[in-house]
Amino acid sequence: MAGKPSTSPSARRRGTSRAAGPAGSTRTAGALELDALIGDPATQIIVCCGSGGVGKTTTSAALALRAAEQGRRVCVLTIDPARRLAQAMGLTELDNVPRPVSDVDPSAGGSLDAMMLDMKRTFDEVVESHATPEKAQQILNNPSYVAISSSFAGTQEYMAMEKLGQLHAASNDPGAAEGGTQGWDLIVVDTPP
Numbered sequence: 001m002a003g004k005p006s007t008s009p010s011a012r013r014r015g016t017s018r019a020a021g022p023a024g025s026t027r028t029a030g031a032l033e034l035d036a037l038i039g040d041p042a043t044q045i046i047v048c049c050g051s052g053g054v055g056k057t058t059t060s061a062a063l064a065l066r067a068a069e070q071g072r073r074v075c076v077l078t079i080d081p082a083r084r085l086a087q088a089m090g091l092t093e094l095d096n097v098p099r100p101v102s103d104v105d106p107s108a109g110g111s112l113d114a115m116m117l118d119m120k121r122t123f124d125e126v127v128e129s130h131a132t133p134e135k136a137q138q139i140l141n142n143p144s145y146v147a148i149s150s151s152f153a154g155t156q157e158y159m160a161m162e163k164l165g166q167l168h169a170a171s172n173d174p175g176a177a178e179g180g181t182q183g184w185d186l187i188v189v190d191t192p193p
Helices: 009-014 034-039 056-069 084-089 119-130 133-140 143-151 155-171
Strands: 018-020 026-028 045-048 073-078 111-116 186-190
Touching (some): 034 056, 045 056, 056 084, 056 186, 073 084, 073 155, 133 143, 155 186
Parallel strands (some): 073 111, 073 186
């Protein structure tokens, strides 16, 4: 019977079935439709997570590139201190400042920026945004602050969420798109192992 899903024993265990597609090809029913996910304007943040070595960085880079080539304005943020995302994106430098990725086909109108969380710099930005310049300088120079901001348990995770919040807020700023690299409509997050 053409077009009728067949279910193999392994597919039954996974809860999926194979269905005939165009020209006799098959696809897994229930598989994640990535183009639909990254093409949906309601999708604003994608977080790639998992154990070390499962391909989070590669997946993040591929999703971000694919979304940009579909016309999305994308920022891919890595929280992993290893520099693999820079290598995957063909960049020599990656830090707390968004860097444009030039290997994006511009015909769809999308763009891609990449950045790496700088935990200390993000912590400093939080202080600077909530204190007067004089008070901020006083805090930033305090030895206790220096110790806490660079090694306190949970700081990396908190600063990652802070940076994600900053990026998302900047993306939702109506004037951000005219300002250059900001104004993303999709943020892809590459998490550490």
